[in-house]
Structure formats: C-alpha cells, structure tokens
Amino acid sequence: MTTNLYDIVVIGGGCVGLSTAYKINQKYPDLKIAVLEKESQVSAHQTGRNSGVIHSGIYYKPGSYKAKNCVTGRRELVAFAKEYNIKHDICGKIIVASKEEELAHMNKVFQNGIANGIEDIRMISAKEITEIEPYCEGIAGIWVGCTGIIDYVGFTKKLAELIESKFTGSKVFLETEVKDFIKDGPITTVKTNRGDFTAKNVIACAGLQSDRIAIKEGTGTDSAIVGFRGDYYDLSEKGKNKVRNLIYPVPNPQFPFLGVHFTRMTNGSVECGPNAVFVFKREGYNKTDFNLKDTVQALGYKGTRRFFAKHWRFGLDEYRGAFSKAYFLKRLQKLIPSLQSDDIVPGRAGVRAMALSREGNMIDDFKIEAKGNAIHVLNAPSPAATAALAIGAAIEEIATKQFNLG
Ligand SMILES: Cc1cc2nc3c(=O)[nH]c(=O)nc-3n(C[C@H](O)[C@H](O)[C@H](O)COP(=O)(O)OP(=O)(O)OC[C@H]3O[C@@H](n4cnc5c(N)ncnc54)[C@H](O)[C@@H]3O)c2cc1C
Incomplete structure (x- = not known):
C-alpha cells in the first residue's frame, strides 16, 4: 500500500x-x-498504435486549437527528437486528388495550409506526383515538405x-x-x-x-468517448518498392479521418490504412473483440445513435473494408492502381478515442x-x-x- x-x-x-x-x-x-x-x-x-506521422497542420481549421498546437507542437517535437536522438525523418508527403470532385476540397486544404502558416507547401501536377512517387497516380496534388515520421x-x-x-x-x-x-x-x-x-x-x-x-x-x-478502430495492412516485400514516403488521399470533409494512406514507418516498414470502424470494445484491437460494458455504454448514448442515423452509409462502408481485403485494396488502388493483393499483408490496429456530442457530432x-x-x-x-x-x-x-x- x-x-x-x-x-x-x-x-x-x-x-x-x-x-x-x-x-x-x-x-x-x-x-x-x-x-x-x-x-x-x-x-x-x-x-503507441498510431501512424507515426508528424503532421504539418495543413488540414485544420485556421484559429482552432488543433491548427495552433499542431504547428507549434510539430516544431517543438522535431527539436526534441534532434536533441534526444529520437528516430525521425522529415521526408515530406503528398496529398493526391484522384477525381475532379476532390479538387475543391483539396484547394480548401491548401488554403488552410497557407492560413495556418505551414512551411514548404505547394500545389503539384499529375506529372510531379509520379516524379515524387513513381507508382502513384492522381490528377493534381499538394506537396507538404514539413511532414515527417517519428518513433512516438x-x-x-x-x-x-x-x-x-x-x-x-x-x-x-x-x-x-x-x-x-x-x-x-x-x-x-x-x-x-x-x-x-x-x-x-x-x-x-x-x-x-x-x-x-x-x-x-x-x-x-x-460528451462521451466512442472508439473507432483503424486497421492497417503492411506492404509485403514484393509491394514495398511501390511507396517511397507518405501518400495521402484528399480527406472526406465530413469526417475528422484522413482516409486510408501509405506511411513509411521509422522501422522501414510501409503501412497502409487506417480505416475507421466503430468498436464494441474501447481497447479492443482485434476485429471481433467485444466488451459488454463498452457496447452498452456506447449504444446507450444518444450521441452514438444520432451519429449512426446520420452516417450509417459511412459505418457500413468501413465494416466492409474491415472484413474484406479486396475492398480495402480497392481503396488503396485509388492512389496506386498497380497495387495487387499479394502486395499487402494484414498488420496491426489502433483505436481512436473520439468525443461525440449528445447531438451526434464528432467534436x-x-x-x-x-x-x-x-x-x-x-x-x-x-x-x-x-x-x-x-x-x-x-x-x-x-x-x-x-x-x-x-
Ligand atoms: C490509428 C491511429 C492513428 C493515428 N495517427 C496519428 C499520427 O500519425 N500522428 C498524430 O499526431 N496523431 C495520430 N493519432 C492520434 C494520436 O495518436 C492521439 O491523438 C494521441 O496519442 C492521444 O494521446 P493521449 O495521451 O491522449 O492518449 P493515449 O495514448 O491513449 O494515452 C492514454 C493513457 O491513459 C491510460 N489510462 C487510461 N485509463 C487509465 C486509468 N484508469 N488509470 C491509469 N491509466 C489510465 C491508458 O492506458 C493510456 O496509456 C492516431 C491515433 C490512432 C488511434
């Protein structure tokens, strides 16, 4: 005692x-x-279960705590990593638009980047995308030079x-x-x-x-915490040469998730993901994990039921991606069309703690x-x-x- x-x-x-x-x-x-x-x-x-990315701050609403703290926190984190020899690499990333419909939001993300004072960002063409990432295809993109990876x-x-x-x-x-x-x-x-x-x-x-x-x-x-699991695949030895650094899609503006992406990790592996699946166990990292207390609390909360009433299509889509490798692959092929099933193998998972308001909005x-x-x-x-x-x-x-x- x-x-x-x-x-x-x-x-x-x-x-x-x-x-x-x-x-x-x-x-x-x-x-x-x-x-x-x-x-x-x-x-x-x-x-310890995240994507290991040092985010630039480009995505966040100007004036928000996220925008302010991401930019100052990133600079401090990199200085800390240098001072104490924490494995990291400021390798930059690309955000890639695959369809015309994504261009408006991509421009909005770029304008946020300017407003948030993000250094080393520029719009890139389809040709520049393939110069930076030879296997990636898109119609236009953003280069974000100050993004990096770190061993959190x-x-x-x-x-x-x-x-x-x-x-x-x-x-x-x-x-x-x-x-x-x-x-x-x-x-x-x-x-x-x-x-x-x-x-x-x-x-x-x-x-x-x-x-x-x-x-x-x-x-x-x-508000109440609801867990959203993110599953990852790893690029197999065969698939590894298809990604140099970090490749992200244009995110869906309705949700605070960045969409499945490719991330080189500090240990040299390349991860693909994460999706965003509602969990029945807050600290459950396997697809079928279940905890009665967590489930009753989450589904008993008005905010969760309202969230799913509004976003049931999103929920179903994420479940499909969790249980079907072919469906997950299809999402990844949006960025790298030549990716094949044996280029990816199942990897680890993390669960995001998302605060939901009673009205069913993600805070x-x-x-x-x-x-x-x-x-x-x-x-x-x-x-x-x-x-x-x-x-x-x-x-x-x-x-x-x-x-x-x-
Ligand atoms: C899949 C995924 C990918 C992500 N990717 C990125 C990324 O690339 N870059 C980025 O910046 N962010 C990323 N994030 C977000 C980031 O990881 C989290 O925002 C951040 O780790 C939150 O840190 P935390 O300390 O609040 O929570 P946690 O890391 O979850 O720490 C909370 C701690 O509290 C402990 N705890 C809980 N209850 C008790 C108790 N009763 N008694 C004692 N201890 C307790 C837990 O065991 C835990 O260790 C990602 C998150 C996830 C899940």
Whole structure:
C-alpha cells in the first residue's frame, strides 16, 4: 500500500499525459508529480498504435486549437527528437486528388495550409506526383515538405526518463490503474490497484477512458468517448518498392479521418490504412473483440445513435473494408492502381478515442476542461501526438491559473 502526497497526479502515460507532466515540471522543477499509467509500459494505447506521422497542420481549421498546437507542437517535437536522438525523418508527403470532385476540397486544404502558416507547401501536377512517387497516380496534388515520421514510443519513453531523472520528486508509476477518487477539502485521494496517492491537484489525460475518469472524479462531461478502430495492412516485400514516403488521399470533409494512406514507418516498414470502424470494445484491437460494458455504454448514448442515423452509409462502408481485403485494396488502388493483393499483408490496429456530442457530432477540436483542483483532457484526437508538447504547454498555463501554481 502506497500513501504519498503529490502536488499533481497526472493520469495517463500516453503522449499527452507525459508531455503535460514534463512541461509543468520544466516550469516548476520543485513540484512533485506522479504520472499513473495502468499498463506495464508507456504509450500502450493510442500513442503507441498510431501512424507515426508528424503532421504539418495543413488540414485544420485556421484559429482552432488543433491548427495552433499542431504547428507549434510539430516544431517543438522535431527539436526534441534532434536533441534526444529520437528516430525521425522529415521526408515530406503528398496529398493526391484522384477525381475532379476532390479538387475543391483539396484547394480548401491548401488554403488552410497557407492560413495556418505551414512551411514548404505547394500545389503539384499529375506529372510531379509520379516524379515524387513513381507508382502513384492522381490528377493534381499538394506537396507538404514539413511532414515527417517519428518513433512516438521512443519519444514518450524519453519523456518518462526525463521526468524521473531531472525532477527529483516526480515519478512515472506503471501498472497503476486509477479506480476512484475521494475528495477531502483541498486534497484528493486517488485510489489505485497499487494503493492510494494523495494529491493537491489532478490532471487526467486518459485517452479512451477520459470520459469515465472525468465522471468518477466529479468534473463530469457533456460528451462521451466512442472508439473507432483503424486497421492497417503492411506492404509485403514484393509491394514495398511501390511507396517511397507518405501518400495521402484528399480527406472526406465530413469526417475528422484522413482516409486510408501509405506511411513509411521509422522501422522501414510501409503501412497502409487506417480505416475507421466503430468498436464494441474501447481497447479492443482485434476485429471481433467485444466488451459488454463498452457496447452498452456506447449504444446507450444518444450521441452514438444520432451519429449512426446520420452516417450509417459511412459505418457500413468501413465494416466492409474491415472484413474484406479486396475492398480495402480497392481503396488503396485509388492512389496506386498497380497495387495487387499479394502486395499487402494484414498488420496491426489502433483505436481512436473520439468525443461525440449528445447531438451526434464528432467534436473536432481538442477539448480540455478545468474545475476545482482538476483538469481533464476530454478530446485529444489526431494530431495530438504531433501536438503533444504544445498541448502540455497549454495545460501548464491552465494549471498555473487553476491551481495557483505561480
Ligand atoms: C490509428 C491511429 C492513428 C493515428 N495517427 C496519428 C499520427 O500519425 N500522428 C498524430 O499526431 N496523431 C495520430 N493519432 C492520434 C494520436 O495518436 C492521439 O491523438 C494521441 O496519442 C492521444 O494521446 P493521449 O495521451 O491522449 O492518449 P493515449 O495514448 O491513449 O494515452 C492514454 C493513457 O491513459 C491510460 N489510462 C487510461 N485509463 C487509465 C486509468 N484508469 N488509470 C491509469 N491509466 C489510465 C491508458 O492506458 C493510456 O496509456 C492516431 C491515433 C490512432 C488511434
């Protein structure tokens, strides 16, 4: 049984929780911070199962938190990766329009890029697309030179190491699952499977569990987390020469997903995906995973039912892609028509935590709420890994005011 008084308990050892602890400790080195992570390693969920892309910030609505934090976070992430030798490569990417109907949205994405101050972007012709990616075909595209790839697990492991080595009072506790909270005046007892942690303040960055933690802690939330699994295929040895770096389609403007794409990873493999399939288990990475509590909660929520009433065609299409290799391949062939079935082999999966409003809308922007001695990150979808250090800095500013740290 552990009993410790911490200035701040951070829940969640993904990129957002670790960046938050690191940023607060950088500003206030004497604060004692405990990061509690339920898994046996950091980044076991979204952060360690994502596409590994350092996003430019081109997609996001000018003025949004996503746009602002992606751009500043990206620059900071690249500087961090250089300083601490985290595997990364600023290789650039192309966004490719395959049909006339996509050109208007592609132009909108480009204009967002200009408004968001994204460096090294330009429109490219069909000929330039094949010069950059010889197997890719499209009618027009965008070159985004500042996009890159990174080892996000390496990044978060380094953050955990720095938190423990630079700030004597702070520690990352693995296999420590937060179960409940007891409030006693200004002190919160955080109850875990490894005993109690007493805290003056709590910051929850719990990803797929963030709504449940907010409710348990007492802050509550007016949205709910619904999981959307992304399945990947890998390019086989035979298919690998068909992709040099990163190839993306023009995204469907109705959804915050970027569409199945090709991504070279820092380990040299090339991944194709991810799709976006509603899950029956929040932390379920296999196609048939099921959890009764997760399913009842998701389907019992008005927002989910409204979302599917509006977007049932999208839902069915994604299920088809999940269970049919031929259908998945067809989507990929939109970008690389010569891709064949034996060019791709089944790969891993990740689940995105998407906050849905009661009206059935996906909350597009990052959502952070503060109440009393608690701060909750209630929506941190892509590009939150790229933006993690900037989100951490933003939470440090909120904490400074909310918790009177200064
Ligand atoms: C398929 C996929 C592809 C993506 N691609 C990209 C990309 O290329 N680039 C990009 O920038 N973003 C990408 N994203 C988004 C990005 O990965 C996430 O936005 C980001 O990782 C969110 O980080 P997080 O720390 O909030 O969540 P997480 O990484 O999920 O971390 C939350 C942590 O909280 C822990 N936790 C939960 N409940 C408890 C509890 N009760 N007690 C203790 N610990 C708890 C969990 O175990 C987990 O480790 C992608 C996401 C997915 C799923």
